[in-house]
Amino acid sequence: DGGITQSPKYLFRKEGQNVTLSCEQNLNHDAMYWYRQDPGQGLRLIYYSQIVNDFQKGDIAEGYSVSREKKESFPLTVTSAQKNPTAFYLCASSLSGGRKAFFGQGTRLTVV
Amino acid sequence: GDSVTQMEGPVTLSEEAFLTINCTYTATGYPSLFWYVQYPGEGLQLLLKATKADDKGSNKGFEATYRKETTSFHLEKGSVQVSDSAVYFCALSGEYKLSFGAGTTVTVRA
Numbered sequence: 040d041g042g043i044t045q046s047p048k049y050l051f052r053k054e055g056q057n058v059t060l061s062c063e064q065n066l067n068h069d070a071m072y073w074y075r076q077d078p079g080q081g082l083r084l085i086y087y088s089q090i091v092n093d094f095q096k097g098d099i100a101e102g103y104s105v106s107r108e109k110k111e112s113f114p115l116t117v118t119s120a121q122k123n124p125t126a127f128y129l130c131a132s133s134l135s136g137g138r139k140a141f142f143g144q145g146t147r148l149t150v151v
Numbered sequence: 152g153d154s155v156t157q158m159e160g161p162v163t164l165s166e167e168a169f170l171t172i173n174c175t176y177t178a179t180g181y182p183s184l185f186w187y188v189q190y191p192g193e194g195l196q197l198l199l200k201a202t203k204a205d206d207k208g209s210n211k212g213f214e215a216t217y218r219k220e221t222t223s224f225h226l227e228k229g230s231v232q233v234s235d236s237a238v239y240f241c242a243l244s245g246e247y248k249l250s251f252g253a254g255t256t257v258t259v260r261a
Contacts (some may be wrong), residue, residue: 045194072248081253082195083238087246097248129194136247139185142194 042066045130045143051151052124057083060115060146062130070136071113075099076127076145085128088113089136118147125150153178153245157252164231164259172226172255174215174241184208184217184224185243188237189254195240198226198248 043064050141052058073085084097088107102121107113113132117124127147130139158173183202187195198210200228204219217228224241236259241252 070247074251082251084248087248093249094198131195131249133249137183137244137249139183139197139200139244140195140249142196144189144194145192148190 043132043141045128045131045141046145048144048145050146050148052148054150055119057116057118058148060117060148062113062115062143063111064113064132064141065111066132066134066141067110068132068134068141069110070133070138071107072131072133072140073097073103073105073113073115074129074131075135076129082129085115087136124148126147152245153182153250155241155243155250157239157241157255159253159255161256161258162230164257166230166233166259166261167230170231170235170257172229172239172241172257174224174226174252176222176224176241176243176247178222178245181219181251184215185242185244185249186213186215186224186226187240187242195199198239211234225231231257233259233261235259 046061072087074082086105088094104116130143134139185200186198188198199210201208201217207216238254242249
């Protein structure tokens with residue numbers, strides 16, 4: 040089945056640690072996105088990528104990093120510089136930028 | 152820049168009631184418009200879309216019409232069920248990405 044897969048579903052991080060969230064798609068989509076969702080705040084764009092080996096900062100990129108070495112994969116690293124990382128993280132992909140997006144099931148990150 | 156404004160929630164309804172969630176947008180050009188739905192603990196699913204003015208998107212009893220003159224894309228359903236309880240997001244397509252509204256939480260009581 041075609042789709043977009045995020046892992047893990049739940050992730051716990053100690054303060055000061057970097058963690059990497061996985062996002063893989065087999066839809067042959069060029070564009071991929073990372074969003075952060077906090078209670079009552081909707082979706083905020085962290086990073087997006089229109090094509091392999093290229094990515095752009097979104098609205099809240101500070102404390103995060105990404106790579107796009109393969110078309111299918113767009114991992115997100117939450118670094119220790121991110122002061123409030125506890126949130127629900129959503130990955131999405133689309134055929135090209137601005138087209139309808141397909142979402143993964145999300146990763147809930149909690150700092151302990 | 153592009154932006155989407157949704158009516159604030161939460162919205163609580165009884166089963167079989169009529170649901171409307173208002174959505175207005177600001178954009179350059181002629182964006183496509185979308186409604187997404189999110190069930191608890193899950194990602195977003197595309198509910199319906201419209202790609203040009205006067206288009207009506209529909210799915211699962213939900214409808215929304217692309218109104219260019221009022222820059223709106225209001226979501227409606229004539230008779231809601233308990234299973235419609237979810238968070239609903241309005242979104243528009245930009246050149247490189249989608250812009251989302253803040254989301255409206257809908258709870259339907261039996």
